[in-house]
Amino acid sequence: MRIIGPDYLVFGVDDLEGSRTYLQDFGLKPVQLDATGWLYEALDGTGVVIRHRDDPKLPPALQTKNMLRQQVFGVEDAATIDAIEAEMSRDRRVTRLADGAIEFQDVLGFELRFQVTRRRTLNMPAEKINAPGAPAQRAPNELGVTDDVPALPRSLSHVVLFVPDIDKMVEFYTRRLGFVITDILTGAGPFLRPAANDDHHTHFFIRTPAYMQGCEHLAFHMGGPTELMVAGDRFTRKGYQSFWGPGRHKFGSNWFWYFNSPLGVHFEYDADMDKHDDAWVAREAPNGPEASQVFLLQWREKWAPGGGPEGGAKG
Amino acid sequence: MASLPLCHRDDIPEGAARGFLPLPDAPRRVIVVRRGTRLDAYMDACPHYTGGTPMAWRRDAYLNGEGTHLACHAHGALFDIDTGACVSGPCLGRKLTRVALTEDQAGYLSVPAHVAGRAAREE
Ligand code: FES
Ligand SMILES: [Fe+2]
Numbered sequence: 001m002r003i004i005g006p007d008y009l010v011f012g013v014d015d016l017e018g019s020r021t022y023l024q025d026f027g028l029k030p031v032q033l034d035a036t037g038w039l040y041e042a043l044d045g046t047g048v049v050i051r052h053r054d055d056p057k058l059p060p061a062l063q064t065k066n067m068l069r070q071q072v073f074g075v076e077d078a079a080t081i082d083a084i085e086a087e088m089s090r091d092r093r094v095t096r097l098a099d100g101a102i103e104f105q106d107v108l109g110f111e112l113r114f115q116v117t118r119r120r121t122l123n124m125p126a127e128k129i130n131a132p133g134a135p136a137q138r139a140p141n142e143l144g145v146t147d148d149v150p151a152l153p154r155s156l157s158h159v160v161l162f163v164p165d166i167d168k169m170v171e172f173y174t175r176r177l178g179f180v181i182t183d184i185l186t187g188a189g190p191f192l193r194p195a196a197n198d199d200h201h202t203h204f205f206i207r208t209p210a211y212m213q214g215c216e217h218l219a220f221h222m223g224g225p226t227e228l229m230v231a232g233d234r235f236t237r238k239g240y241q242s243f244w245g246p247g248r249h250k251f252g253s254n255w256f257w258y259f260n261s262p263l264g265v266h267f268e269y270d271a272d273m274d275k276h277d278d279a280w281v282a283r284e285a286p287n288g289p290e291a292s293q294v295f296l297l298q299w300r301e302k303w304a305p306g307g308g309p310e311g312g313a314k315g
Numbered sequence: 316m317a318s319l320p321l322c323h324r325d326d327i328p329e330g331a332a333r334g335f336l337p338l339p340d341a342p343r344r345v346i347v348v349r350r351g352t353r354l355d356a357y358m359d360a361c362p363h364y365t366g367g368t369p370m371a372w373r374r375d376a377y378l379n380g381e382g383t384h385l386a387c388h389a390h391g392a393l394f395d396i397d398t399g400a401c402v403s404g405p406c407l408g409r410k411l412t413r414v415a416l417t418e419d420q421a422g423y424l425s426v427p428a429h430v431a432g433r434a435a436r437e438e
Pocket of ligand 2: 218
């Protein structure tokens with residue numbers, strides 16, 4: 001099944017104005033969908049849809065207070081939609097929408113929608129680096145960083161879910177929707193990617209009690225580690241609360257920086273994630289600080305050596 | 316008992332919450348919520364994960380959208396403002412750590428000095 005990954009994640013929030021400011025400051029562009037809904041999009045058109053939680057246009061909420069209402073997946077073609085519809089219709093209700101998309105619930109009641117992807121093809125360079133022994137990636141006089149680097153989220157990368165029954169979820173997403181497990185953090189859960197996406201993961205499941213079911217975080221790909229640092233630094237300076245990072249994960253190799261949000265989930269900037277094909281054999285490591293990251297740093301105010309000894313020079 | 320000045324009661328608008336650092340380099344803020352004459356103070360440390368993690372989504376944004384509960388904006392846990400008890404979300408059954416406030420006659424608030432080192436628990 002030629003599933004690419006999440007095009008949009010839909011949220012029903014209790015603080016609509018705060019959420020709108022947050023998403024804009026995070027670097028996403030608002031597109032008004034109708035009188036009560038907004039898409040905040042990354043450069044390729046993927047992104048986050050928000051409405052007030054009482055908006056009747058939203059799919060039903062989970063039993064928990066989690067604000068995630070729906071995952072909208074992009075697929076390569078209409079034939080994939082038909083194939084998913086046929087497979088899902090075997091044991092659940094599937095709704096076909098006027099625009100050709102389909103909706104149904106997964107095995108734990110997460111609301112899903114599948115559409116032929118609306119993402120735009122990006123054509124822009126990755127962050128370039130120079131290193132001894134390798135051909136220079138930047139031309140002479142081409143600068144590595146300036147104060148005005150755009151550092152905007154390029155694409156919706158992945159979503160992490162709190163799930164009460166990992167086995168059922170893994171079975172459903174692998175056997176029924178063709179996802180592949182790329183790595184496993186024992187005690188937490190598996191990383192997965194869909195068949196038409198070579199990113200290390202578009203999904204990660206974390207085992208939790210039923211009262212926690214929902215979204216843990218979502219992430220956007222940046223153009224490289226510098227863009228991630230610049231975006232996170234600017235976001236922190238605007239008063240937003242860092243939760244974890246910056247650092248670099250082991251599984252997936254992606255740089256990360258997580259922030260709290262009024263959507264009740266973490267928003268992550270990520271960069272430089274590994275790519276995999278079907279030859280890859282999943283690794284397994286016990287969940288914990290060692291397996292989670294190669295290194296972890298913490299933001300601080302800008303500072304520079306200088307100014308002389310406290311109280312002025314002596315003698 | 317040694318104590319640290321935190322803020323003045325009027326630094327916190329009616330019905331709002333604010334976070335204050337007990338020392339400039341303290342690892343955690345102290346949240347103060349003001350409702351009428353009542354003041355409640357807790358460590359800015361959600362009990363969901365070991366060591367506790369900061370709860371606002373933006374500076375001083377500690378309440379849920381309706382302003383009825385303290386909220387952790389990491390995973391949406393809601394806490395009763397009177398007791399600090401988690402009433403919904405991942406840390407159900409746990410509590411925020413209450414901080415004892417002392418108020419002088421002019422309305423200045425202070426906290427026990429040990430709260431500035433609370434993240435010694437952190438690992
Ligand atoms: S860290 Fe506060 S709810 Fe998870
Ligand atoms: Fe992530």
